[in-house]
Amino acid sequence: MILVRSIRHDDLSALMQLAASVGVGVTTLPANEERLSRRIAASVAAQSAPADAAPETADSSFVFAMEDTNTGKVVGICGIEGAVGLNEPWYNYRTGVSVRASTEIGVYRKLDTLFLCNDLTGSAELCSLFLHPEWRRDNNGSLLSKSRFLFMAEFPARFNPRVIAELRGVSDEQGASPFWESLGRHFFKMDFSQADYLTGIGQKSFIAELMPQHPVYTTFLSEAARAVIGEVHDGTRPARSMLEAEGFRYNGYVDIFDAGPTVECALPDIRAVRASRTFTATSTEATTGSNWMVSNRRLNDFRVCLTQTEPSHNGLPLSHAVIEKLAIQPGDSVRAVPLSARS
Amino acid sequence: MLVFRPARQSDLPAIERLASESPVGVTSLPVDQDTLASKVQASIDSIAADVSYYGEESYFFVLEDKIADTLVGVSGIVASAGFNEPFYSYRNETLIHAAPGLGIHSKIHALSLCHDLTGNTLLTSFYVQPSLRFTRGSDLLSRARLMFIAQWPERFADGVVSEMLGSTRADGSSPFWDSVGRIFFGIDYQDAEYYCGVKGRKFIAEMMPQHPLYVPLLSDEAQAVMGEVGPDSAVPFDVLTREGFETENYIDIFDGGPTLHAATRGIRTIAQSCLAKVMEGSVGGAAWLVSTTRLDDFRATVAEADVTDHGIALAPAVREALGLAVGDVVRVSPL
Numbered sequence: 001m002i003l004v005r006s007i008r009h010d011d012l013s014a015l016m017q018l019a020a021s022v023g024v025g026v027t028t029l030p031a032n033e034e035r036l037s038r039r040i041a042a043s044v045a046a047q048s049a050p051a052d053a054a055p056e057t058a059d060s061s062f063v064f065a066m067e068d069t070n071t072g073k074v075v076g077i078c079g080i081e082g083a084v085g086l087n088e089p090w091y092n093y094r095t096g097v098s099v100r101a102s103t104e105i106g107v108y109r110k111l112d113t114l115f116l117c118n119d120l121t122g123s124a125e126l127c128s129l130f131l132h133p134e135w136r137r138d139n140n141g142s143l144l145s146k147s148r149f150l151f152m153a154e155f156p157a158r159f160n161p162r163v164i165a166e167l168r169g170v171s172d173e174q175g176a177s178p179f180w181e182s183l184g185r186h187f188f189k190m191d192f193s194q195a196d197y198l199t200g201i202g203q204k205s206f207i208a209e210l211m212p213q214h215p216v217y218t219t220f221l222s223e224a225a226r227a228v229i230g231e232v233h234d235g236t237r238p239a240r241s242m243l244e245a246e247g248f249r250y251n252g253y254v255d256i257f258d259a260g261p262t263v264e265c266a267l268p269d270i271r272a273v274r275a276s277r278t279f280t281a282t283s284t285e286a287t288t289g290s291n292w293m294v295s296n297r298r299l300n301d302f303r304v305c306l307t308q309t310e311p312s313h314n315g316l317p318l319s320h321a322v323i324e325k326l327a328i329q330p331g332d333s334v335r336a337v338p339l340s341a342r343s
Numbered sequence: 344m345l346v347f348r349p350a351r352q353s354d355l356p357a358i359e360r361l362a363s364e365s366p367v368g369v370t371s372l373p374v375d376q377d378t379l380a381s382k383v384q385a386s387i388d389s390i391a392a393d394v395s396y397y398g399e400e401s402y403f404f405v406l407e408d409k410i411a412d413t414l415v416g417v418s419g420i421v422a423s424a425g426f427n428e429p430f431y432s433y434r435n436e437t438l439i440h441a442a443p444g445l446g447i448h449s450k451i452h453a454l455s456l457c458h459d460l461t462g463n464t465l466l467t468s469f470y471v472q473p474s475l476r477f478t479r480g481s482d483l484l485s486r487a488r489l490m491f492i493a494q495w496p497e498r499f500a501d502g503v504v505s506e507m508l509g510s511t512r513a514d515g516s517s518p519f520w521d522s523v524g525r526i527f528f529g530i531d532y533q534d535a536e537y538y539c540g541v542k543g544r545k546f547i548a549e550m551m552p553q554h555p556l557y558v559p560l561l562s563d564e565a566q567a568v569m570g571e572v573g574p575d576s577a578v579p580f581d582v583l584t585r586e587g588f589e590t591e592n593y594i595d596i597f598d599g600g601p602t603l604h605a606a607t608r609g610i611r612t613i614a615q616s617c618l619a620k621v622m623e624g625s626v627g628g629a630a631w632l633v634s635t636t637r638l639d640d641f642r643a644t645v646a647e648a649d650v651t652d653h654g655i656a657l658a659p660a661v662r663e664a665l666g667l668a669v670g671d672v673v674r675v676s677p678l
Contacts, residue, residue, distance in 0.1 A: 186559035220560035
């Protein structure tokens with residue numbers, strides 16, 4: 001059975017193995033022991049802060065592991081930041097328009113611009129999503145990503161109500177980004193993959209300060225670069241569709257390196273948050289129905305399982321195995337939501 | 344003999360002919376009768392005005408070939424650039440993007456639209472007939488303006504600037520314009536220059552970029568011509584650099600040509616000029632720029648003459664051409 005749960009200190013070596021098994025180039029999970037160790041420590045600290053502590057005042061950087069309970073192996077991770085940009089600047093380009101017109105000479109020009117901004121400072125962020133390629137099946141990807149919404153529904157005070165997610169922009173098989181080649185490259189001689197790695201190990205604002213501080217007229221960029229502004233990498237299309245189905249929208253903010261879109265949604269408006277409900281867990285031999293995510297509602301040792309069930313008049317029927325994996329007893333309260341919006 | 348003097352209304356047909364020969368980028372010389380007539384009138388009014396502090400005045404001069412009885416060049420001075428309408432330049436700024444920890448140290452240039460040169464005196468409207476390029480005649484046409492400034496310094500600023508025409512292609516189009524100006528204006532370079540000369544500069548404010556332009560993002564062709572002097576400005580560039588003018592970090596917003604700058608009193612012709620009494624003489628000796636000191640009848644020419652502590656010995660033909668009598672005071676500067 002697959003379980004998403006709060007990260008623990010003893011997950012470090014498993015995470016390092018997971019990172020190492022996929023080689024270089026995965027920036028959401030850089031094989032950097034010191035950084036992983038720090039992230040785990042931060043998440044453990046965040047779990048022990050009060051449930052109503054605001055993200056501006058308490059640790060609120062949460063990391064969750066996806067575990068195959070049959071083998072105990074960690075096969076994926078995901079994270080949520082309660083509020084970004086509070087320690088170092090959070091940068092985006094905001095796409096804008098500049099209009100120049102002169103009635104005297106009868107000319108009207110509309111030009112697209114990119115403004116370096118910190119507009120999204122303070123937002124909560126869905127981050128660090130990584131699932132081992134062999135486990136990208138059986139709704140594991142959806143479960144890993146959306147399990148976070150049950151946590152946010154449970155502890156909304158820990159998160160800024162504006163929730164964002166940065167989606168990977170377009171790059172080719174060699175890791176070259178057309179946007180980077182046309183813009184970032186001019187400002188310092190570095191390959192996109194290296195900038196991307198530095199981003200992954202938390203050096204992004206450091207690099208960002210080397211980027212153009214003045215607004216950029218996109219007409220000066222290459223055609224290939226203009227074409228990818230706000231576009232996602234082919235491999236990220238499913239993630240974009242999934243977030244859009246949950247209510248996330250692209251509002252013109254893009255990544256400063258690869259111009260990938262940042263999507264956003266108000267926390268209470270996220271489908272899985274809004275539609276989630278609490279139930280009394282009832283125990284049965286086996287359950288059938290549609291796919292539901294079920295959480296144990298705990299801040300410390302949060303757990304989510306995916307199961308087939310349908311609510312009944314006296315609660316949510318769960319199998320013994322699910323009850324065990326959630327570390328609850330029959331009669332305990334659970335929070336649950338259908339994995340996907342009903343069509 | 345060539346004589347430099349302020350333009351009169353009766354010069355207009357000849358000035359129009361010269362304007363039509365002048366290259367596109369000389370926006371101060373549009374082929375437009377009304378504009379040229381008002382330039383001449385402004386010059387006449389400026390000379391007649393009692394100027395206690397310089398401002399809106401502009402001066403417009405012609406170079407007259409006394410033998411052929413024809414005009415062979417024009418040039419002008421604007422007392423204070425940007426006094427009546429904004430004077431725009433791009434300032435080529437240097438930005439350092441450095442991160443020692445990453446081994447990065449990049450020097451990035453960006454063009455910012457500015458009015459920095461506002462208030463300087465502007466040498467403008469220079470055009471000389473092709474046969475006189477790189478001759479004493481073209482020196483006279485350019486530098487006699489400096490003699491005028493030397494004689495009435497209170498009418499001019501402490502700094503003098505002059506915009507050089509940038510590089511254009513054989514067909515008259517501008518690589519800098521095509522990469523920069525066209526994006527914001529949406530019109531051809533020639534049209535932009537024409538509007539600028541005829542309709543004034545208000546539309547520039549409406550159309551120009553509000554934000555600096557990063558030079559590395561411009562086309563290679565545009566970057567290559569930034570600060571380059573085009574062949575049409577080779578003569579004034581040659582004259583003014585000999586005078587001590589230097590290029591600074593300012594370029595023309597249309598064609599990317601450099602704007603030259605000098606401190607007024609450091610300009611060679613001005614610094615080396617002095618007053619001298621006119622004496623009788625004959626042709627011979629070193630070449631001098633000689634100008635009258637009468638505001639109501641300013642004239643200048645190049646004369647070969649001996650200058651001593653007692654004065655300058657001028658041949659009768661020179662005295663006649665400048666309307667001078669023996670004993671009059673002139674300003675002289677070595678050619």
